[in-house]
Amino acid sequence: xxxxxxxxxxxxxxxxxxxxxxxxxxxxxxxxxxxxxxxxxxxxxxxxxxxxxxxxxxxxxxxxxxxxxxxxxxxxxxxxxxxxxxxxxxxxxxxxxxxxxxxxxxxxxxxxxxxxxxxxxxxxxxxxxxxxxxxxxxxxxxxxxxxxxxxxxxxxxxxxxxxxxxxxxxxxxxxxxxxxxxxxxxxxxxxxxxxxxxxxxxxxxxxxxxxxxxxxxxxxxxxxxxxxxxxxxxxxxxxxxxxxxxxxxxxxxxxxxxxxxxxxxxxxxxxxxxxxxxxxxxxxxxxxxxxxxxxxxxxxxxxxxxxxxxxxxxxxxxxxxxxxxx
Numbered sequence: 006x007x008x009x010x011x012x013x014x015x016x017x018x019x020x021x022x023x024x025x026x027x028x029x030x031x032x033x034x035x036x037x038x039x040x041x042x043x044x045x046x047x048x049x050x051x052x053x054x055x056x057x058x059x060x061x062x063x064x065x066x067x068x069x070x071x072x073x074x075x076x077x078x079x080x081x082x083x084x085x086x087x088x089x090x091x092x093x094x095x096x097x098x099x100x101x102x103x104x105x106x107x108x109x110x111x112x113x114x115x116x117x118x119x120x121x122x123x124x125x126x127x128x129x130x131x132x133x134x135x136x137x138x139x140x141x142x143x144x145x146x147x148x149x150x151x152x153x154x155x156x157x158x159x160x161x162x163x164x165x166x167x168x169x170x171x172x173x174x175x176x177x178x179x180x181x182x183x184x185x186x187x188x189x190x191x192x193x194x195x196x197x198x199x200x201x202x203x204x205x206x207x208x209x210x211x212x213x214x215x216x217x218x219x220x221x222x223x224x225x226x227x228x229x230x231x232x233x234x235x236x237x238x239x240x241x242x243x244x245x246x247x248x249x250x251x252x253x254x255x256x257x258x259x260x261x262x263x264x265x266x267x268x269x270x271x272x273x274x275x276x277x278x279x280x281x282x283x284x285x286x287x288x289x290x291x292x293x294x295x296x297x298x299x300x301x302x303x304x305x306x307x308x309x310x311x312x313x314x315x316x317x318x319x320x321x322x323x324x325x326x327x328x329x330x331x
Contacts, residue, residue, distance in 0.1 A: 090292050104279075158272060
């Protein structure tokens, strides 16, 4: 197991380097000047001399050739210095860390809700293949996969906020109110929007695996011995259906950072999505690169944890690794 973990850590390091190079190259070769806000007379509200602009370029790592700039940026990032924001000249790392809990809380709740709903629905649909129950669940799943998040979010705001007044339409807190219940009320609608697509995808995977597992001999043997069907489904079939869900959850760890960009904008949620959209609009390259690398780190960690959980969910994977290592 230690060899397996070491191998995965090396792979993660290699992927991280390649992603950092790719992200940097996109920013480096993008058209336009990163200091556009400070140099364009039509939009600039700052009066900066050429010397001040040159000092700012140096502090932001915008001098030298591509290799020098990449090494300068990567070295600082590894030491915890993620640079300064071009738009407000504040530390990028601090701004990201201030918004990170808001986004992780929103996306984490959506991911948890998706798993909780998808497991029973997927098992139910797979247990009644091609019956009316399966047809209804499958139809809803296809609808959930097809729904555009921004449109669904706007519809929920119109119905549940403007018409019924059950939930707030935007923001994370009510002014003057500082309670967990208030945050939960603000988060209900965006969590529903974010969970719909994942729930639909998870249901399809669990349904497919349930149908496949029901045809296995161990299931037929258990049923022939008189074991209740629901017990067979939750004690035996479910365990073997967890592997694709572990994979999907691991892959969706990256969306804890990037998956809420549109939804956060629709609901005015003060998270990384709003921060990144503002950075894109203002060509704040250092902020965009910081968020990109953070998303990469979270995705790599998610896949690593999924690989570890694989071994606990299916002991055959552990044995396969041990045989492969001699």
